[in-house]
Amino acid sequence: MLFNSIDFAIFLPIVFLFYWFVTNKNLKLQNLLVVVASYVFYGWWDWRFLSLIAFSTIVDYTVGRLLWKEDSDTKRKFLLWTSILVNLGFLGFFKYYNFFLDNFITTFTFFGSDIKANSLKIILPVGISFYTFQTLSYTIDVYRRKLEPTTDFIVFAAFVSFFPQLVAGPIERATHLLPQFYEKRTFDYSIAVDGMRQILWGLFKKIVIADNCAQYANLIFNNSSDYSGSTLVLGALFFTFQIYGDFSGYSDIAIGTSKLFGFDLMQNFNFPYFSRDIAEFWRRWHISLSTWFRDYLYIPLGGSRGSTLMKVRNTFIIFVVSGFWHGANWTFIFWGALNAIYFLPLLLSNKNRSNLDVVAQNKFLPGFKEILAILTTFSLTVFAWIFFRAESLTHAFSYIDRIFSFTLFEIPRFPGRAESLSTIVLVVIFVLIEWQGRHGKYAIEKLLANKHTIFRQAFYAILFIIIILFQNIEGSPFIYFQF
Secondary structure (H helix, E strand, O other), X not given: OOOOOHHHHHHHHHHHHHHHHOOOOOHHHHHHHHHHHHHHHHHHHHHXXXXXXXXXXXXXXXHHHHHHHOOOHHHHHHHHHHHHHHHHHHHHHHHHHHHHHHHHHHHHHHOXXXXXXXXXXXXXXXXXHHHHHXXXXXXXXXXXXXXXXXXXXXXXXXXXXXXXXXXXXXXOOHHHXXXXXXXXXXXXXXXXXXXXXHHHHHHHHHHHXXXXXXXXXXXXXXXXXXXXXXXXXXXXXXXXXXXXXXXXXXXXXXXXXXXXXXXXXXXXXXXXXXXXXXXXXXXXXXXXXXXXXXXXXXXXXXXXXXXXXXXXXXXXXXXXXXXXXXXXXXXXXXXXXXXXXXXXXXXXXXXXXXXXXXXXXXXXXXXHHHHHHHHHHHHHHHHHHHHHHOOOHHHHHHHHHHHOOHHHHOOOOOOOHHHHHHHHHHHHHHHHHHXXXXXXXXXXXXXXXXXXXXXXXXXXXXXXXHHHHHOOOOOOOOHXXXX
């Protein structure tokens, strides 16, 4: 079920009414409703894959209970690896089977051996990368004795399948989200209003910014050999705002929806395109995934401690694995490695934590040095996104090769160029609003807070009207559903 669909517009109020007016006096009944609603939400796409979530839930619930009672290190490691192998086994089969098979065949063909093997027509379950990592965080934290396992199966099932963030995050930690299912929830009007405001902004990002940028990004990337270098630069910029509007828009809707039900989810984006270096960008982009890899992979490997060689190794591992997490394609691996190359100079010079505050703190405009740093970081990010969006490495390199040609200085030309001006204007307005609201958790959280109610309501009404005007009745899928 898509957030930007008529189905969800009907589904959400129904669940909301049952949650607060029918089950509100019984916490267990509320949690059971969350599980049922979540399974309906996910099953709306393809009910067959509900068995994967159910099986993963049963395995990790059982492993968690056994881990807590077990004192033997050998048996505890066996239980931990059971959970890891089951979860990553599902993920590996559905997401990476054909990738490894194709590369295996290619390698042996290169050395003169002819291997015949058939790839499988595997449907990738939506959100499998997200809920897999969420359940793994639970098992690992229980293994580390940082978290006591739950004895309530319904609570655990609700944690694993919580529908607002089930298919594209944020990837919640058990230490943060799981305890909230044990707390009695009471309706808070101000929190609910804040949730609706964040949902509105998320829908604006997705429907108005991402979907409009997508039609031009797709046109240019899919026919890149036909266009000038200047047009390809514009295509890369369209994709840059498409992926940000799409993914951060999903996160805003998920977090806002959770607020309607009395839950607090972690912030997943923190205005990443205003970053002054790549290290800051990765502290602000897909925060739940970045911190997951930091805590469960990077630090256990040694982090930034040890020799220079270890630092380089660990940096490449975490970025390459992060890239591979996004998809079974060499483009994602290269994208991850490229970001590691961006990051290493900062790490090795101990400047990777230089920019921890809000850019231009308490100022309307940044200084020249900050502007230069933001533009440099943004340019490096746009360049890296070309690999992320390209169909193959060959496509990516040919795209870049055409950019760095004399056609770079031509006027961009492509079908719909005149119509795209309205999208460019909307993107500029969007960036200005984001800049103005960069001190909040999302752009319009505190925007116009000191203005009269009429001004705020008029602003929200304008956003709503623009969303309606650009709404696709069918609803277009979010990019990260494929991951």
